[in-house]
Amino acid sequence: MSEPMIDVRAVSKRYKRGGETLTVLDQLDLQIEPGGFYALMGPSGSGKSTLLNLIGGLDHADGGQVIVDGEDVGRLTGSDLSQWRADTIGFVFQGFNLIPVLTAQENIELPLSLAPISRARRRKNAAYALELVGMSDRATHRPQQLSGGQEQRVAIARAIATDPKVILADEPTGDLDRDSADAVLTLMRRLNEEFQKTILMVTHDPLAAARADKIIQLDKGRLQGIQENSA
Amino acid sequence: MMRLAWRNLRKHPVRALLTIGSMAVAVFLLCTLISLITTLEAGVKQAGTRRLWIQSAVSLFVDLPTSYESKIQAVDGVARVAKWQWFGGYYQERSNFFAQFAVDPAKLFELWPELEIANGTKESFVGRRDTCVIGQGLADEYGWKVGDVIPIIGGLFAKPDESSWDFEVAAVYRSTKATVDDRTLFFHWENFYETMKSITGTPPNVGVFIVERTPEAEPTSIMATIDGMFENGPQRVQTTTEAEFNLQFVSMIGNLPRFIAFIGAGVLIAIVLATVNTMLMAAREQTHEIGILKALGFADRSVFWYFLGQAVLLCAIGGGIGLAIVQVTSPGLAASMASAFPGYKVLASTYATAGLVALAVGLVAGVIPAWQSSHLNSVNALRAEN
Amino acid sequence: MKVPLHYNLRSLFVRRSSTLLTIFGIGATVAVLAGVLALQQGFATLFTESGREGLVMFLRPGATNEGDSLWQRDRAERLVKTLPEIATDEDGRPLASIECYLAIRRARVAGGETNVPIRGVEPMSKTLHADVVSVDGQWFKPGADEVVVGEKLVGRIQNCRVGDVIQLNITPMRVVGILKSEGPFASEIWGDLDRILEALNRPTPNRVIARLDAGVSWRELDTRQRKDKEVPAKVLSEREYLTGQTAALSIILLSLGGFLALVMGTAAVFTATNTMLSAIAARTYEIGILLATGFRPIPIFFSFLFESLVLGLLGGAVGCLMALPLNGVETGTTNFQTFTEIAFAFRVTPTVLITSVLFSLVLGLLGGAIPAWRAARLTAIEALRRR
Numbered sequence A: 001m002s003e004p005m006i007d008v009r010a011v012s013k014r015y016k017r018g019g020e021t022l023t024v025l026d027q028l029d030l031q032i033e034p035g036g037f038y039a040l041m042g043p044s045g046s047g048k049s050t051l052l053n054l055i056g057g058l059d060h061a062d063g064g065q066v067i068v069d070g071e072d073v074g075r076l077t078g079s080d081l082s083q084w085r086a087d088t089i090g091f092v093f094q095g096f097n098l099i100p101v102l103t104a105q106e107n108i109e110l111p112l113s114l115a116p117i118s119r120a121r122r123r124k125n126a127a128y129a130l131e132l133v134g135m136s137d138r139a140t141h142r143p144q145q146l147s148g149g150q151e152q153r154v155a156i157a158r159a160i161a162t163d164p165k166v167i168l169a170d171e172p173t174g175d176l177d178r179d180s181a182d183a184v185l186t187l188m189r190r191l192n193e194e195f196q197k198t199i200l201m202v203t204h205d206p207l208a209a210a211r212a213d214k215i216i217q218l219d220k221g222r223l224q225g226i227q228e229n230s231a
Numbered sequence B: 001m002m003r004l005a006w007r008n009l010r011k012h013p014v015r016a017l018l019t020i021g022s023m024a025v026a027v028f029l030l031c032t033l034i035s036l037i038t039t040l041e042a043g044v045k046q047a048g049t050r051r052l053w054i055q056s057a058v059s060l061f062v063d064l065p066t067s068y069e070s071k072i073q074a075v076d077g078v079a080r081v082a083k084w085q086w087f088g089g090y091y092q093e094r095s096n097f098f099a100q101f102a103v104d105p106a107k108l109f110e111l112w113p114e115l116e117i118a119n120g121t122k123e124s125f126v127g128r129r130d131t132c133v134i135g136q137g138l139a140d141e142y143g144w145k146v147g148d149v150i151p152i153i154g155g156l157f158a159k160p161d162e163s164s165w166d167f168e169v170a171a172v173y174r175s176t177k178a179t180v181d182d183r184t185l186f187f188h189w190e191n192f193y194e195t196m197k198s199i200t201g202t203p204p205n206v207g208v209f210i211v212e213r214t215p216e217a218e219p220t221s222i223m224a225t226i227d228g229m230f231e232n233g234p235q236r237v238q239t240t241t242e243a244e245f246n247l248q249f250v251s252m253i254g255n256l257p258r259f260i261a262f263i264g265a266g267v268l269i270a271i272v273l274a275t276v277n278t279m280l281m282a283a284r285e286q287t288h289e290i291g292i293l294k295a296l297g298f299a300d301r302s303v304f305w306y307f308l309g310q311a312v313l314l315c316a317i318g319g320g321i322g323l324a325i326v327q328v329t330s331p332g333l334a335a336s337m338a339s340a341f342p343g344y345k346v347l348a349s350t351y352a353t354a355g356l357v358a359l360a361v362g363l364v365a366g367v368i369p370a371w372q373s374s375h376l377n378s379v380n381a382l383r384a385e386n
Numbered sequence C: 001m002k003v004p005l006h007y008n009l010r011s012l013f014v015r016r017s018s019t020l021l022t023i024f025g026i027g028a029t030v031a032v033l034a035g036v037l038a039l040q041q042g043f044a045t046l047f048t049e050s051g052r053e054g055l056v057m058f059l060r061p062g063a064t065n066e067g068d069s070l071w072q073r074d075r076a077e078r079l080v081k082t083l084p085e086i087a088t089d090e091d092g093r094p095l096a097s098i099e100c101y102l103a104i105r106r107a108r109v110a111g112g113e114t115n116v117p118i119r120g121v122e123p124m125s126k127t128l129h130a131d132v133v134s135v136d137g138q139w140f141k142p143g144a145d146e147v148v149v150g151e152k153l154v155g156r157i158q159n160c161r162v163g164d165v166i167q168l169n170i171t172p173m174r175v176v177g178i179l180k181s182e183g184p185f186a187s188e189i190w191g192d193l194d195r196i197l198e199a200l201n202r203p204t205p206n207r208v209i210a211r212l213d214a215g216v217s218w219r220e221l222d223t224r225q226r227k228d229k230e231v232p233a234k235v236l237s238e239r240e241y242l243t244g245q246t247a248a249l250s251i252i253l254l255s256l257g258g259f260l261a262l263v264m265g266t267a268a269v270f271t272a273t274n275t276m277l278s279a280i281a282a283r284t285y286e287i288g289i290l291l292a293t294g295f296r297p298i299p300i301f302f303s304f305l306f307e308s309l310v311l312g313l314l315g316g317a318v319g320c321l322m323a324l325p326l327n328g329v330e331t332g333t334t335n336f337q338t339f340t341e342i343a344f345a346f347r348v349t350p351t352v353l354i355t356s357v358l359f360s361l362v363l364g365l366l367g368g369a370i371p372a373w374r375a376a377r378l379t380a381i382e383a384l385r386r387r
Ligand SMILES: Nc1ncnc2c1ncn2[C@@H]1O[C@H](COP(=O)(O)OP(=O)(O)OP(=O)(O)O)[C@@H](O)[C@H]1O
Pocket: A015, A016, A017, A022, A024, A042, A043, A044, A045, A046, A047, A048, A049, A050, A051
């Protein structure tokens, strides 16, 4: 078996609330293979988002190690961490999280501005990403002029614009109707198959989870199991 | 990133405009206050170094005997000596205030090479006793031109029937330095002397003697010699450099500079608080966006500069507008303050100072919100409401 | 239905960093205005409170101050002897005195030069000014080269302690006492009229002061005396004179204060507007709920205006507190009528405080008007949508 893309080793995360400590993740071990498409499921409050944030380096673990693409994320700090995130991770959120004052094109160019590439190159990459998600005709639209499904497609374009190895998606279809959700999931599949992106997608929707290769079950901060999707 | 800053500022046009407006107002006020001081000090800073001023050691209001002139002329190192008398009259109304001096007409232009004739001729002024020469500023203000007769009511030197002294304009001068302002009227000492003698029966004294030293002469030794010469009366004198002479009038305004500094500080505090306020509001509203930026891989440092950039951008725009207002209004202000602050002028260094202050305010006001936002926890920031 | 005001007060508290910044911004503006006003009040009260209606002075017609006014000695004496309106003491001597006045150069203790008034007086002056002038140490002896110096000069001007010698041109004058007064006399040097004139080599006194018989109006005397063939004179009461002396500086200070209030006030209004706009933007949803529960736009308008007024008032209070320590601080300024330096103290009077607080309320009102108007024009649906 090849080296895992994401290697979560005995990771714990605790929150102190008043006097008592709440253990959100408890000695969690999890390996994600390169080029895999994983769905992460579990009841509300089970720690899914927390895990995603730890993998993406948005938060720090209280114990254990998170290794992504050979890099120990917990060891990175400050601008090294930011740069690593810009290079390696693409985030997709439930609430899309586009910047309202920027157009679709500009939203996608934003993370590209962190890469050492020319302006013209930035334009081209962003345009290509837009084309990939089928939103070229909306390049100059602001987020509020787009539908939820369209917004999410732009957000995905933004996540892949820098060509990261890993895409972390937190309930990307949570706010979408069936048709829009399908379009987004098809897009994710394509990114996984055509571009070999490793995808970890949190979802509550069994139909969405069914589109992934494997389904990870999480409960109360513990891994319940990983099952292969037969279909 | 700068584009994002710009867009966010434009998202709240009213707030951005109000902040820019307050900054513009503050810069305008600051420039005006600084210019009041620099204008007052200009006479000291640009003072001639060849001229020495001899006045009574007792009081600003005590005159010196005419007989001193020949004694001073005899001192080693004295190239020329001229008489100078403050006249203190007014044109029509007391509020029409400008300076008039009785002077030795030929020596006026020798002692003040910075005076240039704009209209008329030196010769016509020197040649006729009932004429005067006036500054371009006066000519512009009252519409006087060569050949006009200006009636001046004597304030200190009133004629018995309160009638006016009439001076015909022989020439108009322009001054190339701040040593002489362009709102002064000079007329013949002889005219003054004869008229006063006939009114009071006794010849008038001289307000001030002005000496031009020879280039190689040592000013301190000339000053000491002249002061020593009249040590035993009848009137002790005090010989000073032109800078010191002018300084006594500047120091009369006493605490004004400190007072202006106090006001300036108040203005700055108010404006810094206003900008901090705006930036805090902006930062609070952009909390969620900060979370996005960080998730996208923007470093804390970039977020810090992003906010600082917004503050500096606001202040730079406001400051620029303020400076433009100063530029546009300064001729009008100069005209309206001509009697209290003759020669009011906004120096290039004042523009620079005010501009720097605007940027500094931006930096100071931006630092706290910028630091706060750059240290936001990205997970919490993302949780913040949109 | 009225919007409960504690709702607004609580909002000011919730957004306290913004509220505090605005309050201090307004405070700084108000403090500057109060400072300028306190300066003007200090200067004005120094002059007007010490001026007395019962004492009149005679100046040369056309003179605006003592320095300008020159009298021939014999004419001044004729005036004192012959004017029937001048009151007399129990010995039948006229209650009048000839005085001379000149701004002389003096070195400051702190360095530099300034102009200090020196006044030569006749013995009767002490009686005439007795209610405002007292002495620490001795009074100068008539005919002697002695002077008393005003208490305000003591620490500021060189050679102004008892026993020191003040050089007047070529005559040394010994300081024998300290002159105390609440008014501008405390910044003057006093000596014997004849000795001072002699030392200054000047033949001319500057004014005559006198007490008039009971019931005589100085205004009527003035009208008559101006036209007098023998000794034409301008007559005015001491209070009138001293009030006039403050006019120029008062106008300068008041116009400076007005200019500053206008310019800084604009900036402060902008800040207040900003604060209120953000307060309202953050509460759009709440406003929607208020509207939906049946509150009318007008009460909402007034409730936000009230919030802004509270902001202004608090700013005014802070500004007054900042200006309060100025009260009593001694400063010097030049009386531009006589070119002499006068020491006086800032006075934060009730007038100053009331003006400042009113000013702060105006700032609050102007700053709150637009935001409150915006809030009141929201519709319930619109406001509720903005979540
Ligand atoms: N900053 C925080 N402080 C305290 N507790 C927190 C914090 N963030 C998360 N938690 C708690 O950690 C637990 C896990 O949260 P998390 O967001 O990971 O859940 P989730 O599995 O994503 O749930 P959902 O499906 O509802 O999104 C929850 O009980 C939550 O209340």
